[in-house]
Amino acid sequence: MKKNTKWRIISSSVRGESHILKGIEKQDYILWWPKTEDNLLDLPIILAISDGHGDPQCFRSKLGAEFAVNTAIDTIKKYFIKDKIDYSNLKIIKYLFEEKVPIEIVEEWKNRVNKNIENEPFSDEELTNLLNKKGQKAIDLIRKDPFIVYGATLLSVVIDKNFIIFLQIGDGDILVVTPEGKPKKVIQNDENLFGNETYSLCTSKAWLKFKISFQIIENKFPPLIQISTDGYSNSFKDEESFLKTVIDYLEIIGSEGYEEEQILKGFNKINEKLEQWLNEISKEGSGDDITVAIIGEINSLEEYLKNKFSSYFGMKNEIKITDKQEKQNKNYENQDDEDIIIE
Amino acid sequence: MSEKETAIPGGPISKRPLHFFFILDASGSMAENGKIEALNNAVRESIPQMKKVVDENPFVELFIRVLKFGGNVNWTVSQATLIDDFKYIDLEAEGDTPMGKALSLIAEQLKIPPMASRALPPVLILISDGQPTDDFKKGLEELMSVPWGKKSVRLAIAIGDDADIKVLQEFIGNPEIKPLKAHNPEQLTKYVKLVSTSAIKVSSSPASQPNESGEIKGNVEIPQLQSIKDEPSSAEDVW
Numbered sequence: 001m002k003k004n005t006k007w008r009i010i011s012s013s014v015r016g017e018s019h020i021l022k023g024i025e026k027q028d029y030i031l032w033w034p035k036t037e038d039n040l041l042d043l044p045i046i047l048a049i050s051d052g053h054g055d056p057q058c059f060r061s062k063l064g065a066e067f068a069v070n071t072a073i074d075t076i077k078k079y080f081i082k083d084k085i086d087y088s089n090l091k092i093i094k095y096l097f098e099e100k101v102p103i104e105i106v107e108e109w110k111n112r113v114n115k116n117i118e119n120e121p122f123s124d125e126e127l128t129n130l131l132n133k134k135g136q137k138a139i140d141l142i143r144k145d146p147f148i149v150y151g152a153t154l155l156s157v158v159i160d161k162n163f164i165i166f167l168q169i170g171d172g173d174i175l176v177v178t179p180e181g182k183p184k185k186v187i188q189n190d191e192n193l194f195g196n197e198t199y200s201l202c203t204s205k206a207w208l209k210f211k212i213s214f215q216i217i218e219n220k221f222p223p224l225i226q227i228s229t230d231g232y233s234n235s236f237k238d239e240e241s242f243l244k245t246v247i248d249y250l251e252i253i254g255s256e257g258y259e260e261e262q263i264l265k266g267f268n269k270i271n272e273k274l275e276q277w278l279n280e281i282s283k284e285g286s287g288d289d290i291t292v293a294i295i296g297e298i299n300s301l302e303e304y305l306k307n308k309f310s311s312y313f314g315m316k317n318e319i320k321i322t323d324k325q326e327k328q329n330k331n332y333e334n335q336d337d338e339d340i341i342i343e
Numbered sequence: 344m345s346e347k348e349t350a351i352p353g354g355p356i357s358k359r360p361l362h363f364f365f366i367l368d369a370s371g372s373m374a375e376n377g378k379i380e381a382l383n384n385a386v387r388e389s390i391p392q393m394k395k396v397v398d399e400n401p402f403v404e405l406f407i408r409v410l411k412f413g414g415n416v417n418w419t420v421s422q423a424t425l426i427d428d429f430k431y432i433d434l435e436a437e438g439d440t441p442m443g444k445a446l447s448l449i450a451e452q453l454k455i456p457p458m459a460s461r462a463l464p465p466v467l468i469l470i471s472d473g474q475p476t477d478d479f480k481k482g483l484e485e486l487m488s489v490p491w492g493k494k495s496v497r498l499a500i501a502i503g504d505d506a507d508i509k510v511l512q513e514f515i516g517n518p519e520i521k522p523l524k525a526h527n528p529e530q531l532t533k534y535v536k537l538v539s540t541s542a543i544k545v546s547s548s549p550a551s552q553p554n555e556s557g558e559i560k561g562n563v564e565i566p567q568l569q570s571i572k573d574e575p576s577s578a579e580d581v582w
Contacts, residue, residue, distance in 0.1 A: 018402050053553060151553045189460065197494075200553035234359060234461050241354025248352030269349065277351045285356045287402030 005221070005300075006260075007041040007159070008267045011293035012274040016231055018287030019054075027052030027152075028229050028291040029065040033073050040264075044080050044087075048072040048156040049291050051172060051229040053200065056133040057141065057148055059126050060116070064150030067112040068105075068201055072156045072167070075104045080160075087160050094214050097158070097165050102207035105154070109201050113150045122149070147202040154201060155227050157295065164221070166213040169206060170198040171230040174213075175246045176222040181308065183243040187211045198230075223304040224250050225295040232278075232292055235285020249294055258305035260298050270294065358404045361463040361547055362423055363393075363539070364452070366445050367434060368471035368502070369413030374436035376581050378472055378502055381528035383433045385535040392536045394426050396543045403463065403547040408452070412445040414438020442475035442510070443482030450482075453491040465495045466542040469514050470535070472502035472582070479510050487516075496546045498538040500525055503582030526580040 015026040032047035050068035052061025079085045079096065087093060122142070130138050142149050153170025166174050166186045174186040190199060199209040226246040236242040253266035278290045365386060373379040386409075397405045406423035410416065411434050419432045452458070453465060486492040499511035499522040511522035523538065525531035 018400075021401075055548075055553075058553070148553060198553065202553050235356050236353055236461075237355040237357040238459060238461075241356075245353035248350075252349060252352070273349060280351060281353075281356055284358075285402070286359055 005043055005161070006298045007043070007045055007295060008264060008298065009039050009041060009045075009047065009293060009295050010267055010271045010274065011291070012278050013049075013291035014275060014278040014282060014289065016287050016289040017279075017283040019289060021287075024054065025062050026289050027054045027062050027065055028231075028289040029062075029069045030291050030293060031069045031073055032293070033077055044158065044160040045295070046073050046076045046080075046156065046158050047227065047293055047295065048154060049172070049227055049229060049293060050155070051153045051170070051231070051289065051291070053151040053153075053198065055151070056130055057138045058151040058202075059130060060149045061151050063116060064109075064113065064152035064201070067109055067116075067150065068152045068154045071109045071112060072105055072154055075101060075108055076156070076158055088162060090163060090216060093163060093165075097167070097214065098212050102167070102169075102210035102212070106201060106206045110147060113147055116150075117146055122146075145202070145204075151200040151202040153198055153229070155229075157225060157227060159221075159295075162217055164215045164217060164225075166215075167210055168212075169203075169210045170200050173226075173228050173230070173233050173242070175226040175228075175243065177224045177246055177250055177304075178222065179220070179304070181223075181247070181250075181304075183246045185243070186213050220303060221297040221300040223296060223301050224253070226292065227295075228292040229288075229290060231282060231286050231288030231290040234288060235281045235290070246294075253296065253301060254305040254308065258302055258309060260302065263296075263298055263301050263305070267294075267296070358402050359461060359463050359547075360423075360459065361403050361405050361543065362452075362458065362465040363405055363407045363543065364449055364465065364467045365407070365409045366449060366467060366469045367409065367411045368440060368442070368473065369411040369434040369436050370440040370473055370476075371413070371436055371438055372440075372473050372505070373413065373434075373502075377528065378582065379434055379436040381531050382470060382502070382535075383431070384528065385532040387431050388532050389536045389539045390426070390429065390431065393539050393543060396540045397426055397547075400547050405543065410445055410448060412441045414441075416441050416444045416448055418448075439476035440471070440473050441477040442469075442471060443477040443479040446479070446482030446486045446514075450485040450489045450492050453486070453489045453495065455491065458491050462491070464546045465491055466539075466546055467495050467497045467514075468535075468538055468542065469497070469499040469511065470502065471499070471511065472506050474505075474507040475510055479513075483513060496542045498542055499523075500531070500534050500538060502531060526582050527577075528581075529579065 009032055011030055013028050013030050019026065028051050030049040032045065034041060048069040050065035052058060052065035054061055085092065127139060153172055155172045155174060156167045158165040168174060168187045176184050176186055178184050200206065203209055224246055226249065233242045249270060252270050253263055256262035256265040278292060282288060282290050367382060369379060397403060405426045407420065407426055407429045408418065408423055409420040410418050414437045419434065449467060497515050499514055501508055501511055501522050501524045503526065508522055515522065523534045525534050
């Protein structure tokens with residue numbers, strides 16, 4: 001039987017070093033629902049991040065990213081609150097997210113863009129700037145298709161008792177740690193996109209470019225989920241170096257021990273440093289904005305870390321993390337072996 | 344007791360690599376009228392300018408390689424070499440013009456691996472004074488069959504009136520960008536500097552661009568080159 005779950009999210013979103021040098025604002029945006037003061041969340045959870053393209057013709061992509069994140073959360077949230085979908089019927093949920101949600105997100109994002117243009121038409125300054133940087137062709141293009149001006153990616157994770165859904169359009173990375181402790185990229189990069197190209201909410205029929213991964217949760221959640229914009233992965237020497245990030249975060253979370261209090265301490269350790277790390281990574285790496293969110297479920301982490309410690313040390317009485325745990329271990333020794341979790 | 348500093352999560356961090364290939368004609372005809380010397384000089388002089396462009400973008404590492412085709416096809420700088428460590432080796436003119444084979448060899452280098460998918464679009468600069476003597480189409484097809492080949496920034500310079508403009512145009516693959524025609528050493532130096540620095544600037548632009556079609560396409564436009572017209576012939580023209 002599943003215990004009640006409690007989730008911890010930490011995140012940071014930093015302005016890229018190259019953007020600082022060029023005086024360009026941060027184009028990344030992140031938000032999750034529900035919001036709590038201690039960032040300990042009950043299910044369901046919706047988290048979204050977006051990266052505005054930043055190309056000169058996407059001169060309002062910062063707003064586009066903000067619209068993308070808010071639209072995703074509002075669109076998905078209504079199924080939990082207003083429409084009261086039967087979330088135990090996984091077939092319906094899968095259909096909903098594969099067939100309906102992407103269309104609704106794209107249409108609502110476009111509505112919000114249209115409203116913004118209506119309230120604040122492109123200024124002479126914005127157009128002159130674009131003309132100087134990219135020529136008349138770019139002006140003609142945005143007149144024909146103004147959504148390009150707001151172009152942004154979208155990555156989202158939706159977590160409930162029985163499932164996790166990952167949605168992605170455009171670049172960026174969603175990683176999980178498998179129960180075996182390996183990093184896994186949930187959604188693979190588009191083979192056709194290289195260099196700085198990306199799919200986008202502004203692409204025509206953008207809902208067709210969404211990639212969805214639907215994962216049924218039978219017993220336990222993945223120990224850790226990591227979502228990031230492409231400035232993060234582009235800063236590492238290779239894929240392997242990037243995949244290592246989620247494993248290292250898990251190590252830090254487990255460095256204090258495997259009980260709830262210690263796990264939360266581990267999260268806090270990351271939380272204190274994350275912004276500084278991301279600034280350094282942007283400076284030494286891609287120079288791009290970087291946004292990272294790390295999400296973990298405390299029970300699953302407890303179980304994973306306990307198993308890991310047990311198998312690492314080989315014998316239960318060698319687990320020496322804290323005094324409290326030593327006491328706990330002694331208690332275990334007085335119990336039947338069946339109560340001790342050893343892989 | 345001071346707490347041990349936690350290392351930054353993940354493996355080694357690095358700037359994004361930009362691979363730059365000079366593909367240079369060193370066939371027998373390049374020995375005429377000082378063409379090969381002018382080409383050697385032009386490439387050599389363009390290096391400091393390229394370095395300057397890279398210095399302006401501290402988030403890019405520029406790696407250079409040089410492939411020559413003349414008689415046979417050889418890498419004169421075969422390893423991807425950081426611009427700071429790059430030393431140009433003078434070419435000598437000899438033999439026919441196996442341009443197709445040169446493109447096939449470039450295609451091999453643009454596969455993933457050895458290329459990384461996180462790299463910036465590679466830059467290919469083709470400079471020639473003549474016509475291919477082998478199967479150019481086959482080489483170009485091989486280049487275009489590799490995703491990074493298709494996505495590369497490709498520019499070309501014709502040396503003199505005997506250069507095959509049609510094949511250079513096919514290599515560029517974009518009717519809006521024409522091969523530049525150099526008729527004297529000064530022009531050649533000017534154009535080599537121009538194409539190499541423009542291509543680096545465009546390739547290393549960090550901004551993402553929406554892909555409308557989902558097709559693999561060259562994602563780079565070079566406004567600086569679209570406005571260049573052939574310069575009128577002058578008394579200094581030797582080719």
